[in-house]
Amino acid sequence: MIYRISRIVILSVLMLSCNKQKEKITPDTELEASTYFNSEHLIEAEELLALYKQEHIKIIDFRKVTAYAKAHINGALNIWRTDIEDTTYPYKGMMAKKDSIEALFSRLGIKNEDLLVVYDDKGSSDASRLWWILKNYNFESVRILNGGLLAWEKVGGSINNKTISVTPSEFTLPAISSFDLFIGKDEIIEIANSNGSEIILDTRNIDEFSGKRQKDGAAKGGRIPKSLLIDWAEAIDYEGTQKFRSYDELEKIYSRMGASKTDLIISYCHSGVRSAHTTFVLTELLGYKNVKNYDGSWVEWSYFNGLPFEQDSITTIK
Incomplete structure (x- = not known):
């Protein structure tokens, strides 16, 4: 039997708790209801517009550094494929090991309790790669921005070309990895x-x-x-x-x-x-x-x- 989950799209409060990894979104204003099986890891630009300045939101621009340098969502961090790649193989593109992801996120100032919103400008293909890697390592606090940078621009979201300063953190992935996918x-x-x-x-x-x-x-x-x-x-x-x-x-x-x-x-x-x-x-x-x-x-x-x-x-x- 195929189940469909209808969700209420949110425009105000994001977190039930600031110190829990799996953040929940609290409904406030109803937009068009989704009939996807699960939309827990998807976020609309309208939702993000009301939330992105919150302290525990980390926006990830998952594009090449040259694209990021031209224009990106205000406050976004930049990650690209080569940042999450295991270079010990004789061919490119393999998933980075757990400690490499932890070191990367720590350098970027990402904290365990943060909610990551990932976007690209290619229909979420690159953003999905980061979602998939983190899913294998049992990190669930990830949302893909539906429509990416284009959707953000259409709702009037703030864009600039400034690189933000970060304070390094001590990020750790969950102790047990699933590799279910x-x-x-x-x-x-x-x-x-x-x-x-x-x-x-x-x-x-x-x-x-x-x-x-x-x-x-x-x-x-x-x-x-x-x-x-x-x-x-x-x-x-x-x-x-x-x-x-x-x-x-x-x-x-x-x-x-x-x-x-x-x-x-x-x-x-x-x-x-x-x-x-x-x-x-x-x-x-x-x-x-x-x-x-x-x-x-x-x-x-x-x-x-x-x-x-x-x-x-x-x-x-x-």
């Missing part, structure tokens, strides 16, 4: 070689899926065997608001998988960013119970010559 290469090898009913979902575009396009960082073009393709960008109003599509629209899109809400679904992309976005959509917005994001994704899989892959035949006409 994580899957690694070895597990996928077993699945790819089995006759199970698991869904391997490629969230890249059709050119990457077919092998026509080989992005930087990949050793070759192609896809993991048995993959289905649903481009991550279908889940948002990509050419418009950059917000997530409605529950019913998302249900229709992902019904193409032919999966139940309890089937194992493995999402992957080029480096685990776009597939983190799809993982957010499936688990948070639609209520799928058994979704794993392949951290290494195609960058890692293509690196190993012995791993099976598929590639469509492409004819070039001169």
